[in-house]
Amino acid sequence: MMGHQPQSQEKLFYTRFNLSQRIPKNHILRKISNMVDFDFVYKEVKDKYGYNGNISVPPPVILKLMFLLIFYNVRSERDLMSTLPFRLDWLWFLDYDLDDEIPNHSVLSKARTRWGVSTFQCFFERIVMQCVQAGLVDGSNLFMDSSNIQADASNNSVVNTHDIKRYLKKSYQLFEDRLEKENNQSDDDHIDPPKTGSANSKYLSTTDPDASVQRQGGGRSKLKYKVHRGVDGKHEIITATSVSTGSVNEAHLLKPLLLEHEKTTGLKAQSCVADSKYGIIANYLACHDLGLKGHFASFEKAHRGSGRQKDIFPKENFVYNPGTDSFTCPEGEELKRRRFSKQRRYWEYTALPTVCRNCRSFSRCTRSKTGRSLKRHERQEDLDHMLLESESKESLKDIRTRQYLMERSFARSTRYGFKRARWRRLWRVKIQEYLTAAIQNVMVFVQHVKEPEATKAVANRKPEKSNGTGQFILQFLALFTTKSISKNLLHVPAG
Numbered sequence: 428m429m430g431h432q433p434q435s436q437e438k439l440f441y442t443r444f445n446l447s448q449r450i451p452k453n454h455i456l457r458k459i460s461n462m463v464d465f466d467f468v469y470k471e472v473k474d475k476y477g478y479n480g481n482i483s484v485p486p487p488v489i490l491k492l493m494f495l496l497i498f499y500n501v502r503s504e505r506d507l508m509s510t511l512p513f514r515l516d517w518l519w520f521l522d523y524d525l526d527d528e529i530p531n532h533s534v535l536s537k538a539r540t541r542w543g544v545s546t547f548q549c550f551f552e553r554i555v556m557q558c559v560q561a562g563l564v565d566g567s568n569l570f571m572d573s574s575n576i577q578a579d580a581s582n583n584s585v586v587n588t589h590d591i592k593r594y595l596k597k598s599y600q601l602f603e604d605r606l607e608k609e610n611n612q613s614d615d616d617h618i619d620p621p622k623t624g625s626a627n628s629k630y631l632s633t634t635d636p637d638a639s640v641q642r643q644g645g646g647r648s649k650l651k652y653k654v655h656r657g658v659d660g661k662h663e664i665i666t667a668t669s670v671s672t673g674s675v676n677e678a679h680l681l682k683p684l685l686l687e688h689e690k691t692t693g694l695k696a697q698s699c700v701a702d703s704k705y706g707i708i709a710n711y712l713a714c715h716d717l718g719l720k721g722h723f724a725s726f727e728k729a730h731r732g733s734g735r736q737k738d739i740f741p742k743e744n745f746v747y748n749p750g751t752d753s754f755t756c757p758e759g760e761e762l763k764r765r766r767f768s769k770q771r772r773y774w775e776y777t778a779l780p781t782v783c784r785n786c787r788s789f790s791r792c793t794r795s796k797t798g799r800s801l802k803r804h805e806r807q808e809d810l811d812h813m814l815l816e817s818e819s820k821e822s823l824k825d826i827r828t829r830q831y832l833m834e835r836s837f838a839r840s841t842r843y844g845f846k847r848a849r850w851r852r853l854w855r856v857k858i859q860e861y862l863t864a865a866i867q868n869v870m871v872f873v874q875h876v877k878e879p880e881a882t883k884a885v886a887n888r889k890p891e892k893s894n895g896t897g898q899f900i901l902q903f904l905a906l907f908t909t910k911s912i913s914k915n916l917l918h919v920p921a922g
């Protein structure tokens with residue numbers, strides 16, 4: 428027999444509704460809620476709130492809201508808040524009920540300013556440690572790479588600071604004052620000093636002064652930031668991350684990432700795997716001093732034979748003589764030690780200019796008019812050892828693995844809106860990256876850990892919101908005794 432839809436009337440009470448039961452047992456937010464402890468933030472931000480005044484939205488709720496914002500790649504915080512009332516899973520995740528008041532979207536931006544980067548860094552580090560404790564991190568191989576992300580600013584906001592200084596001194600002063608004020612307000616250790624000394628320092632975005640103008644692939648210049656990551660080889664857990672302006676060379680971030688990996692995991696890496704952009708002398712020596720293998724190709728070797736060095740004798744054609752501390756060139760002439768570069772820490776070796784100029788191989792040996800010169804670092808033995816190691820079979824295998832492993836790590840981030848900064852200024856982009864990296868790690872954790880390790884988190888959670896008919900009667904009675912309506916039971920429509 429066909430059923431007929433009865434004429435609906437707005438209900439005053441819902442007796443057969445249970446928010447928790449509406450969330451499937453295998454819902455991803457249920458798993459995350461069981462495995463991740465958000466309550467740690469109470470302790471973390473305790474000192475950042477006053478002792479009187481308005482009562483704030485509970486910090487774990489704010490952290491969860493930011494988690495949802497990135498996890499579902501919601502376009503804006505306004506969108507998040509307007510969607511929240513009709514997303515039962517989100518409400519359950521936040522420990523909210525149907526009739527709870529939804530906070531204003533501005534609480535998120537206020538909390539970011541109040542908490543600073545350190546709170547989000549702590550959240551990321553806690554997730555990494557949870558992964559280590561679950562055996563998801565091996566710690567021995569650290570893979571590294573960087574990726575550009577677009578700043579939340581238009582190219583039209585870029586101005587030539589030199590012009591402004593010259594022609595619009597007053598307005599430029601106002602702009603600088605604003606920057607100064609913003610920097611003081613954010614009061615964060617993680618804010619890097621403004622970029623100086625580069626061509627980029629000439630151009631500045633008035634919308635996001637921390638972003639730098641970058642050209643990529645011969646296309647149009649854009650405002651960019653750069654995300655640097657260290658990923659563990661076992662389950663691709665991100666163990667170290669950092670954000671810089673787009674103009675920073677990734678090679679300079681190798682050592683900080685290695686140290687961060689050690690700090691977050693408590694494990695010492697045995698090898699560091701990266702591409703040839705990281706293959707600079709400072710990085711080989713840093714790996715040597717830290718006692719690990721540097722599995723990355725030499726930048727100098729990778730670019731040898733191009734530009735001015737095209738079709739000239741490679742360095743390997745010259746033989747070093749330790750006894751006399753000199754080189755012998757392919758024509759049998761001696762190149763002696765001449766001068767020391769204090770800044771770059773190497774010795775320069777040359778033959779007499781007259782010898783080179785009269786040499787029959789001059790055009791195949793050098794482009795310089797004064798003759799060929801060779802450089803030898805003051806720690807060349809250590810460097811040679813590291814370079815030899817970087818060409819081993821094990822290293823080449825790691826370098827091949829790195830290529831797809833790092834590509835995958837950044838590709839997975841795109842589903843969380845990684846390719847574009849949500850907010851302006853470097854410290855806010857760092858917050859975004861810590862949240863994104865933490866979420867990626869949480870997803871690996873949820874996938875591989877069947878039994879929740881974070882039993883403490885579960886224990887801290889409020890009891891399940893179960894309110895069948897029996898409970899309804901009990902709580903309805905309580906309504907008359909305590910004059911309070913249980914939030915978990917009744918949904919009273921507005922008006």
Ligand code: SF4
Nearest residue numbers: 756758783786792799
């Ligand atoms: S140019 Fe100078 S360094 Fe080069 S092969 Fe001739 S003599 Fe030797």
